[in-house]
Amino acid sequence: MMVTCVMCMEEGSSDEPRILRMYSRASLCKTMKHDPLPKSEYYTYLLLSLGIHFYSFYEVYVSSRDHEEFLEEEVGLERDSYFLGLKKDVTDFEWSFWMEWAHSQLFGLMLGHALLSQFTRIVFEKYRPWILMVYGMVVCWLVLGTKGLATIFLNTTIFYVIAQMKIPTITWLSSVLVLLLLHNESVEDIQRAWYGSENEYYLLQFTLTVRSLFYTSYCLEYSSLQASDKSPFSLPSLMLYIFYYPLFHNGPIITYNEFTKQMFAQDRRWPNFHLSGLVADVFRLVLWWCLAELMIHTMYIHAMYSSYSILKDVSYWTLGGLALAQVLFFYVKYLVLYGFPALIVQLDGLKAPALPRCVSTMYSFTGIWRCFDVGLHRFLVRYVYIPMGGSHSGLGGMLLSTASTFIFVSYWHGGHEYLWYWAALNWIGIIGEYGLKRLLSLPSLQDRIDQSLSPKTYRRLHAALASVSTALLILTNLVFLGGEQVGKIYLERLFVQGWPWIPLVMFGCLYCFAQVGIEWRLFLYPKYKGKFPLCSRTM
Template identity: 45%
Template sequence: MENRARDHIKMASNPKVQTAPLPRRELLVYWLLSFGSHFYSFYELHRFSKEHEAGLDREFVLEKGFLNGFKRDALDFEWTFWTAWAKKSFLWTLIGHAVISRLCSALYPQLRVMALTVYGLSAASSVLGLKGVAVLLVHVALSFFVAQLRKPILCWTCNLLFLCTLHIRQIQDIGRGWYEQQEEYSLLFSSVSMNTLRLISFSLEHCESPAVHSDGVLQLGWLLSYTFYHPFFYNGPVITYNDYVEQMQRAVEERKQHKGGAHYLLFRSARILVWWCIAEYMIHAMYMHAIKSNETYLEILPPWALGGLALALVQFFFVKYLVIYGLPSMLATLDQLVPPGVPRCVSIMYSFTGMWRQFDKGLYRWLLRYIYVPLGGSHHGVLYKILSTTLAIGFIFLWHGGHDYLQCWALMNWLGVLVETGLKALFGSPFLCSFLERHSSAATRRRCAALLCAFSTAMLILSNLVFLGGIHVGRIFWKRVLLQGWSTVAPPMLAFLYCFAQVGMEWTPHLSLVTMNSQRNNNKK
């Protein structure tokens, strides 16, 4: 199973399919229309935000901005939550982690893993308190002992029960009673959720490992190191247990200075600072989170501002995770780990499958390794592929909390992935593929693929709006764009999405639908 999972990951992360070339003037038009529509829609949203600033301030209490003449929309809970904790403690504890790691690497490399484990446990205790860390240690101990039985179904049951306890009101009330502020309990909630992924990874890797005599104390030590590795502890990104252990051991054995020296540190830090500035500028210039929280404003937004709101919400989500994943990934790289790549820009995502593969790459690999491939994936026919996709998306739905709006989001993604998979199979069939190759050029097939991707992108954006804003946001967009504006708003929107898809195909040449399958058939010949 491990080799198959790695093959899936390799194909997903290294898509080298060559795109069909288009005339340079045509591509230039696509680029100009894509950038122009972004900037103009953002400008219209900015104008609307300023025109209704007083009303938004009365209803939502906009914060005083860092820039003169601007207020700050702080209604995105995740951004406000993590930036507040970063100022309070995370930045300092991450700096402490980096200092200890470098000192141990230089002086006592054999003790580095142990030192980082003790430091991570201490840092978690200082924030979550002894009771919060005790919950995590109980989960680690129970999962460790269940894993010794080498029964994957028992491991899944044990860890899913941990996940379900997060949503039992009585247990939530007990946890909240340990802290003075709701934000502290939210941090425990996030830590337990992330820890569940790590415990599942350890348990299933242990079930697959050879059943030979091994040092249980050493295994438990590695599990604690993996669990309390400080950069990834609270919010990821996700890395599998085997990858963590192999890379940490290799780093100790090599005992050489990593490429991550002062220049690398300054360069990556500057990039993260730029991303942070972009995110802050967006919530100063456009009050998208306040606007999406009021249905009246959603109903009166001009069409261009409505499009700007959709783009701003998904772009802010992208930039936010560049910062949230960027700093931990930088520190992990200094520790000679290989963290998953940062998310790819959502404006060049033109399919559901592409979004799952390229946004949270660590979580995608985790799903492939532990759910999709073990259940058959794409190697055992259509029914196994549907089952694998269903359970992978279902697990993410449960892991995110199982709320009603997540049901809608999960269903839309499930349908989107299945429809795209069906279209790929259709256009990849020998008869249709050869027919298209005889009667159309490669450039024409690419344009047809981009047109299909425009419809897919529209549904992808709609699903993301449900995820980021709730069902009411998705419902209003559906009504205003596709029902009321089917003849006025929808056609230009699809035209711009067509341009986005062409730019995405040029920038990330792993074409879906027509062109990809044509290339596969050519390779077979």
């Protein structure tokens, strides 16, 4: 669901962070000494961060119990025998929707794809891609019906014809038109009439929304086709790309060039993985699912967010805990929703986009847009940001490219009013970070910083600035997850009613989080230890 650093939106290898490879090339991405903190100081920040998380979550748990009867009456909670009879918060539509479909059909159909893929790898390796394509079509017919299959087949054929024109503008107009029709009331009424339940209709909506990116990727790749390029661009190869089942309903997003490069380069050997690694991946997936279920059984996060009167009344610790729990649940949810398809893709011998990075270790807008939804990030970089000029087109071009990226991603998510607020806040946050990095990259200022600040002092200053960025970042995510009214309540309570002590405490907590995030980045990429990029990969 996210974008990237406006200064470093370039294509490159996914094995090494592009943002880190660009230091020597980008004048605005100079390195600076950034020594690790003393162990005692770091562990103090770590313990404080953990304590803040656990105590605020405890406050949310207590508040959930206190308001349980009210929430059950107003919103609706379900008793679940699987979790010691605890009541379950079912107001997160996305989680409830996908778990219901997974239990009923999708889990078995995914396993069917995995078994068929391994069987054909042994017996019909030459025809394996086309057998998987047929399987995807059959499954599409089973879950979406004849009309759903016909709709996707018709869209695929139309976009194949559009691709032959090799005109990116027509591709984008067609893609936007498809999204517009998806949210047209008359079209929605027609599609609803095809099914007996709302869940079937919404599955079609999710599928068509994700497929629109796949159509667009194919057409734009075909538009840039060179005479010497031998990539497959036939109608069957497009059908394979569209109907490849692990990515069919909800992604993650893999661009056409990445998909075909891997799918048609497969040899007759089994994928390079070990049984112990596969078992560990499955165990982690189950653990993430259990954690997500535990959160919605013990903390009624989403139900409380739907009751503005509760948000206006709870303690500040509960308010902060709800914000942390909301964004962490969103993170864990997508570890599951993307983790299972990624596991099936791995069994097929393909490389899925990296799973989301933990939001508690991120401390910038640029980091979360790069590291949360990696597949969508690559799509936006390759097809929106760079073609619009990107950072190489000057300040004005960069501002326009970034704005265009956010406009498209907001429109793709549905174009609701709160999404435009969310996009505007993210745009402001990224531009603010970009402006600060440009300022700090001025030679005269860099020399003065080097002379007057020690590496440890510079790091502490960076963490202080990152706490401000993180506060705005959390606010934008709350708007995305809860709507603009939730954002207004947080601003009112924290910065008007709680001024000045509550904001000071909040920034102090976020300062600890930022220090842990910076240390974690240095741990992940030890070869960059002692240097700190002004264009940080993490948030």
